[in-house]
Amino acid sequence: MNEVNNAYAYTPEQPGAGKGKPRRGRLIAGAVVGVLVLAGGVATTTWYLGDRSGTSVAPRVTDGRWAKGITPEWMSTHMGLELPKTAGSPQAAYETTSRFDTGLLTFTLTRAEAEKFLAKYPPAGKWLTPSPSLPSKAPHDFAHLGLPEPETLTTGTRYGDVCPGAPDTTDDPYATSDPQCVNLYAHAYTPTHTRIYLRAHYEPGISPLPETASPA
Template sequence: MNDVNNAYAYASEQPGTGKGGRRKGWLIAGVAVGVLVLASGVATTAWYLGDQSDTSATARVSDAQWAKGITPEWMSTHMGLELPKAAHSPQAAYETTSRFDTGILTFTLTRAEAEKYLAKYPPDGKWLTPSPSQPAKAPHDFAHLGLDEPETLTTGMRYGDVCPGAPDTTDDPYATSDPQCVTFYAHDYAPTRTRIYVRAHYEPGISPLPGN
């Protein structure tokens, strides 16, 4: 307020000021007040937005965590899938967040074993193949297991949504069961080997995790 008073005093003390001088003094004082209010508002807004952005970013980072004690056997059962006895190097993990949970499962089979396994779980529609120009996916889910994300693989890859335990609606078109669906990826990474990737999303907090 001292700045405002000084501005007004300076204007009113100028030689030759009459009524017009007083009007100029009030005008200068008004402009000074407006500048101070605007500057205060901008500073407050910038602080608020910066604080909100930092808080939300920190919350997203600290919110996600990988559950302990997750085994391939538990994950396959939770997904409603069979874990083949012939599965080599099976791995699984489960990440919890406040928005949704993510379960992942992977293992390898021979090409022949993979074909038999995939025949048990036909996709909703048909198997799809990725486009060579598809955008890359940032490493996250399977990177936790030391693997490439299946979305980054284009050669020898097929994928589709699979709903284990879905009823056969051929004889019952009014079936209303809504099974949990998962996304399957089958990658023929070697002449005689195929890696199976499975990912599923769940509502947060509804899965009874091992050890809880």
């Protein structure tokens, strides 16, 4: 440490010998220190903007807009799922962003009606149940409709991906159709009633919104 300090220390010279040299050395030292400080600042900024592996964190989507005029009937048709005539408290919403669009549909049914609906639209696999140990989804989607996010409902809830219009592969094992799948949550919130939550994601800008819809 003393050797480094001595290298940049000012040493008096004989009068008239090498005027300006000590000052030049101090200027060069100051420039080096400035470059190191700047480089350290850039490295620190990169660390804060990225994760510990050095990968930059993707910016959050801030251009989301909820479209007006979205009806439950339109959303059910867009998802390819039936909206039961006996559905209570139906609500729908559609958010557009530069990355993807999100369609939402929710309604309530009696427990018996819900079982018929779920039998008509079985999941692509088995029904799953949320684990209390999993982190809860931050309120955003269904919070727009004044409801909790279905991922936070760990009691009396089952979920799965429903793919309406998917081909019956029992007769055609080589079918390659890729239907639009929908996230379905069924929450038995009382002994007699179940709320259905439906969420689907779409490529941005390709979904023709109803004529009455407009960005919020």
